[in-house]
Amino acid sequence: MSYDKELYQQVILDHNRKPRNFRAIENASHSCHGVNPLCGDDITVYLNVNEDGGTIDELSFQGSGCAISKASTSLMTTFLKGRSVEEARRIKEEFHKMILGNLDPEKEEHHLGKLVLFAGIREYPSRTKCASLAWHTLVGALDKKFDGVSTE
Amino acid sequence: MPDTSASVAGNVLDVEKIRADFPILSQSVRGKPLVYLDNAATTHKPSAVIERVRNFDAEEYGTVRRGTYKLSERATQLYEEARRNVADFVGAEKSGEIVFTSGTTQAINLVAHSFGKRFVNAGDEIIISNIEHHANTVPWQVLCQERGANLKVIPVNDDGELMMEEYAKLLSSKTRMVAVNHVSNALGTINPVKKITEQAHAAGARVLIDGAQSAPHIKLDVQDIGCDFYTFSGHKMYGPSGIGGVYGKREVWEEMPPYVTGGDMIMQVTLEKTTYAKPPARFEAGTPPITQVIGLSAAIDYLNEIGMEKIADYENSLLEYGTRLFQEIDEVRIIGNARRKASIISFFSDAVHSHDMVHFLDEDGVACRGGHHCAQPTMIRYGVPATTRASMAFYNKPEELDALAESVKKCIRFFS
Numbered sequence: 001m002s003y004d005k006e007l008y009q010q011v012i013l014d015h016n017r018k019p020r021n022f023r024a025i026e027n028a029s030h031s032c033h034g035v036n037p038l039c040g041d042d043i044t045v046y047l048n049v050n051e052d053g054g055t056i057d058e059l060s061f062q063g064s065g066c067a068i069s070k071a072s073t074s075l076m077t078t079f080l081k082g083r084s085v086e087e088a089r090r091i092k093e094e095f096h097k098m099i100l101g102n103l104d105p106e107k108e109e110h111h112l113g114k115l116v117l118f119a120g121i122r123e124y125p126s127r128t129k130c131a132s133l134a135w136h137t138l139v140g141a142l143d144k145k146f147d148g149v150s151t152e
Numbered sequence: 153m154p155d156t157s158a159s160v161a162g163n164v165l166d167v168e169k170i171r172a173d174f175p176i177l178s179q180s181v182r183g184k185p186l187v188y189l190d191n192a193a194t195t196h197k198p199s200a201v202i203e204r205v206r207n208f209d210a211e212e213y214g215t216v217r218r219g220t221y222k223l224s225e226r227a228t229q230l231y232e233e234a235r236r237n238v239a240d241f242v243g244a245e246k247s248g249e250i251v252f253t254s255g256t257t258q259a260i261n262l263v264a265h266s267f268g269k270r271f272v273n274a275g276d277e278i279i280i281s282n283i284e285h286h287a288n289t290v291p292w293q294v295l296c297q298e299r300g301a302n303l304k305v306i307p308v309n310d311d312g313e314l315m316m317e318e319y320a321k322l323l324s325s326k327t328r329m330v331a332v333n334h335v336s337n338a339l340g341t342i343n344p345v346k347k348i349t350e351q352a353h354a355a356g357a358r359v360l361i362d363g364a365q366s367a368p369h370i371k372l373d374v375q376d377i378g379c380d381f382y383t384f385s386g387h388k389m390y391g392p393s394g395i396g397g398v399y400g401k402r403e404v405w406e407e408m409p410p411y412v413t414g415g416d417m418i419m420q421v422t423l424e425k426t427t428y429a430k431p432p433a434r435f436e437a438g439t440p441p442i443t444q445v446i447g448l449s450a451a452i453d454y455l456n457e458i459g460m461e462k463i464a465d466y467e468n469s470l471l472e473y474g475t476r477l478f479q480e481i482d483e484v485r486i487i488g489n490a491r492r493k494a495s496i497i498s499f500f501s502d503a504v505h506s507h508d509m510v511h512f513l514d515e516d517g518v519a520c521r522g523g524h525h526c527a528q529p530t531m532i533r534y535g536v537p538a539t540t541r542a543s544m545a546f547y548n549k550p551e552e553l554d555a556l557a558e559s560v561k562k563c564i565r566f567f568s
């Protein structure tokens with residue numbers, strides 16, 4: 001099939017079909033609601049941050065959106081579990097640069113691991129917000145943005 | 153017997169001849185012929201419009217209503233002839249009942265502000281419907297907040313039709329304005345605007361019809377409808393963007409204060425006081441989009457030449473054909489099955505989110521819109537986050553709907 005292999009890779013399709021950590025965490029230490037008003041993607045990210053070590057012990061999400069936004073959020077939750085808040089923020093910056101085409105994971109040093117799957121997004125400016133919503137919402141949760149965040 | 157593509161194309165319109173009038177349609181996208189099905193968002197321009205605009209700018213352009221030299225007088229005359237042309241197109245009696253705006257959004261804001269300031273007070277009520285574009289929702293919400301008025305909403309049934317019995321119950325002596333669309337951009341429903349208007353008038357309320365989607369599809373007669381205001385957008389009726397307007401009954405315009413103030417809308421200005429010009433000038437402050445007005449008029453000439461009845465007939469046959477194609481796709485549900493519909497098919501699939509769908513259609517050269525179509529309350533009513541929308545114009549061919557349906561099926565297979 002000639003379909004856009006670069007963007008809709010098997011892993012992304014799989015996370016879209018079976019999103020990981022797709023649930024709410026009761027009494028989460030941090031949470032945030034994020035929306036993309038242009039396309040209606042709508043997610044809530046939940047975290048339990050260990051106050052002593054500053055590590056993310058638990059991470060989950062709920063909501064609705066396109067395959068890219070769902071897979072991006074699902075992969076983010078699996079990728080960040082057990083990492084420190086500092087690391088999470090750094091990875092968010094790198095991820096954002098990558099999808100905007102300002103960081104080439106093949107040429108430059110990075111800490112994105114399997115998240116490089118989303119590098120293809122840079123070819124589709126109208127879809128970058130689908131991939132970044134999860135990360136904006138994560139940072140919103142860490143920064144205690146109680147009113148939620150929006151990509152616009 | 154099921155319709156084949158050929159029999160739908162029928163004899164109503166020579167669609168190949170029409171397509172030759174639209175230069176943009178002959179291009180390819182990713183090696184496939186462009187299938188343009190986002191006409192509810194914006195339509196393309198025939199050569200007649202492109203050339204008229206070019207010639208006007210090259211040979212006739214000038215300021216309007218100000219200059220006293222030849223070029224300006226000529227431009228002013230063409231500008232006012234365009235107003236007459238628009239008035240005839242919507243069925244207005246007097247050309248002065250047409251006020252040019254940048255489009256429907258600005259037209260509704262103009263009426264909401266100006267009419268609201270004069271006629272809407274605390275405790276009054278405005279009625280809209282559950283299937284309005286945000287352009288016909290937000291200005292009324294804001295007005296109600298500012299004036300202490302209340303917004304009432306006509307509910308819709310599962311097919312996307314306004315519930316007229318409920319509408320009748322909402323009307324009262326408190327109702328100041330009923331603002332509904334003629335055709336819903338999200339679902340395609342054609343609303344019974346004449347009946348809506350009669351009932352509103354019986355209750356003593358004024359009526360605004362948002363005609364952004366109907367102007368390009370239906371032969372209009374604002375006097376027959378009886379409405380007080382009727383809005384439209386040039387870029388949805390094969391004309392330029394940045395121009396549109398609103399028909400309003402002379403006697404209602406007369407009563408309304410200006411919305412935007414400045415040059416061209418005055419009678420006399422001293423440093424202490426300004427008296428306002430009569431409508432329509434009162435509502436057209438500043439230098440208008442002159443070239444765009446000329447382009448809109450050329451688009452109307454083009455539509456008149458083909459004939460709006462013919463356009464409506466042909467688009468209806470496209471709608472029937474496309475609806476049948478979609479009814480055969482099990483994974484897809486059409487949102488909006490009103491008995492009277494314009495050529496819009498909005499659909500939803502549990503298997504594929506509309507943004508992924510639109511992305512994949514684009515890979516096949518098919519341009520459709522995905523999302524909430526600036527009608528979030530409509531999406532909420534039907535319990536879907538977004539839909540994919542194919543909106544057809546008279547330059548579309550049944551074969552293009554075949555291509556759309558094939559692409560949709562392929563996309564669903566890919567995601568299942």
Ligand SMILES: Cc1ncc(COP(=O)(O)O)c(C=O)c1O
Nearest residue numbers: 255256257285287337364365385
């Ligand atoms: C029903 C309806 N009303 C209003 C609008 C707003 O029109 P415009 O963007 O031209 O101001 C649209 C356009 O999307 C529409 O479809």
